[in-house]
Amino acid sequence: MPQRLTHTRPTVMAGWLIIAGAVGWWAAFSLTMERLHLLADPDAIASCDFSPLVQCTANLESWQGQVFGFPNPILGLAGWVAPIVVGFAILAHARFARWFWWVFELGMTFAFVFVIWLISQSIFVLGTLCPWCMVTWVVTIPTYYVVTIHMLRSGILPTPEGVRKAAETLMGWVPVLAVVSYGIIAVIAQLRLDVLGRVF
Template sequence: MPPSSNSPFPRLLPWLLLIGGAIGLLAAGVLTVEKIALLRDPSYVPSCSINPVLSCGSVMTKPQAEVFGFPNPLLGLAGFAVVTTVGAALLAGAAFRRWFWIGLQVGVTLGAVFVHWLIFQSLYRIQALCPYCMAVWAVTIPIFWYVTLHNLNRFTRYHPIPLALWAVAVLSLITEQFWSYWKTLL
């Protein structure tokens, strides 16, 4: 089903997939490079380890960073490469069959579920935030949301509200979880 004038987001969806996928791909790429450096030298401090809260190194060394037996960013490299390619193809005028959109929906849904599990793990188990991981969170949810709306062929002029509520909820959880640190910066 190509994004047509009858589709909910004829212009938004291709650009969201292209740009959001590229941001996710870049973040996954940087995390992969940082993880390789950390594997080579356990004393390496990743560039995204900024303070006790914003600390990729703390996140990368935990078991949650390799859920399937290999570094999680490798999933991002594969998944975001697909998303970026689909966005570019749509911008070039490609039309995909229904089975393709269903497959993309399965992929972005699994990605969204995994991201929420990682958010929970970062906040409440690892108790540290990875800036590049947060970039992945920030693009995965809109990608999931708009692919879902496209597949349901449901358009509402209030489509950004769920995303805004999600962002407020995650930012509130981050603020609450790390308030004791944040208030020392004030």
């Protein structure tokens, strides 16, 4: 017997998807403009370059900043439209097929893994903290948590009832999970880059 789907209109999640999508899109747009500015004038200083530690240029001009042969922010310009559209569609009482949620989850998983990789490259290889990149990190991490937990609690991902109940409880802890994740990144950055010592 197929599992009954629940939470077909998660309005709180929809609101977060819209906010996160808008913030992520703006960060991607800002980085894209910075990249175009640097291409037009290689000697220019990006507006988000504050110090050797806190800057965008090193990230944008590295191979890590264009993994697929074009600037990474272009991925954000395209990708962050999806959460915005899904969020508004949920508020408009849209109902999505199971395959749609699977594709959406696949996209969010890719974004999450890609961001984790970029964080590691930024801290351990480039030795910089890109302001707009960090904005992207801040919204990608909890958005992945929210979508994945929703998949579990709603029955879209076939799971036992106990897992679904646990996911329902866990959804309320997403802000805490996000803060803990930020804290882990901050500690790693401090240990590797001595952020506090170099900023202050």
